[in-house]
Amino acid sequence: SQQGEEDPQALSIQEGENATMNCSYKTSINNLQWYRQNSGRGLVHLILIRSNEREKHSGRLRVTLDTSKKSSSLLITASRAADTASYFCATVLIQGAQKLVFGQGTRLTINP
Amino acid sequence: GAGVSQSPSNKVTEKGKDVELRCDPISGHTALYWYRQSLGQGLEFLIYFQGNSAPDKSGLPSDRFSAERTGGSVSTLTIQRTQQEDSAVYLCASSSYGTWGDTQYFGPGTRLTVL
Numbered sequence: 540s541q542q543g544e545e546d547p548q549a550l551s552i553q554e555g556e557n558a559t560m561n562c563s564y565k566t567s568i569n570n571l572q573w574y575r576q577n578s579g580r581g582l583v584h585l586i587l588i589r590s591n592e593r594e595k596h597s598g599r600l601r602v603t604l605d606t607s608k609k610s611s612s613l614l615i616t617a618s619r620a621a622d623t624a625s626y627f628c629a630t631v632l633i634q635g636a637q638k639l640v641f642g643q644g645t646r647l648t649i650n651p
Numbered sequence: 652g653a654g655v656s657q658s659p660s661n662k663v664t665e666k667g668k669d670v671e672l673r674c675d676p677i678s679g680h681t682a683l684y685w686y687r688q689s690l691g692q693g694l695e696f697l698i699y700f701q702g703n704s705a706p707d708k709s710g711l712p713s714d715r716f717s718a719e720r721t722g723g724s725v726s727t728l729t730i731q732r733t734q735q736e737d738s739a740v741y742l743c744a745s746s747s748y749g750t751w752g753d754t755q756y757f758g759p760g761t762r763l764t765v766l
Contacts, residue, residue: 570752582742582757627694637749638684638707639759641694 545628545642553568553650555630560645562628563608571604573613575623576625585613585626590633618649653677655758657743663764664733672728672761674743680756681728682749685710685718688760689739697741700726701749733765 545562552601564571569587572583588595588604588611595602601614615622625646629639656675664670676683684695700720711717715734715761720726738759744754746753 552734558735572754574757580740582744584754584756587752629694631751637682637746637751637753638696638699638710639659639686639694639744639755641686643693 545626545645547645548643549646549648551616551623551648551650553618554618556618558618558649560620560623560626560647561610562629562642563610564614564628564630564640564642565609566610567633568606569633572629572631573579573602573611573612573628574629574641576627576644578651582627615647620645620649620651623649655743655745655756657689657758657761659740659761660759661762663766665766666702666735670728670733670762670763672741673759674726674728674745675745676724676726677699677720677756678724679687680745681723682710682718682746682753682755684744684746684755685728686742686744688742690736690743692739694742699749701717733763734766736743738763760761 570587572587573585576582586597586602588602599616604611625644627644628642658673671742683700688694699707702723703720715731717726738760742753742760743759746755
């Protein structure tokens with residue numbers, strides 16, 4: 540079963556706008572990661588945030604983590620057409636092997 | 652260096668046939684993971700290797716699925732007597748040590764279609 544739920548399921552914005560995607564999860568985690576997937580194939584790792592961190596930045600990406608609410612958000616600033624993809628959050632649980640437990644993903648479309 | 656590679660990129664098979672999917676991890680990575688992505692189930696974990704052993708096989712959906720890893724490198728996922736519900740993209744990932752906080756690097760996947 541999926542650990543996380545992402546919202547929205549689909550997001551369409553104009554190029555240059557900011558895009559925000561949210562992820563909620565159910566059980567305690569060691570860390571949470573965000574991935575991008577183009578054309579339904581390989582996943583590209585974007586950013587990892589540990590359970591003791593609250594915010595992390597990487598280029599145009601900003602990730603927040605609220606462990607009390609069991610939620611995370613991914614913000615992409617100044618979006619570009621090339622950012623069009625599906626975005627997944629994935630958690631690594633405190634107990635068990637280091638497998639990733641994925642959310643259902645958000646399909647992001649950037650309109651030129 | 653080269654990333655994770657998978658072969659074949661696409662596989663079409665008939666129901667009841669066996670298939671083998673191959674994964675070449677990044678050189679030197681000790682941890683290897685198999686995931687499956689299907690329309691109905693999303694992205695699901697299948698199995699995890701640390702070296703040649705598989706401490707977590709909890710995601711394998713049935714005994715028709717098996718995987719092995721040899722020489723701490725290449726892994727093969729075998730599906731016997733394929734069913735239509737096995738149709739999915741099978742993704743392989745590797746990481747340096749398999750410890751918490753390790754980044755998993757994914758291959759391009761194998762799209763399996765069972766007719």
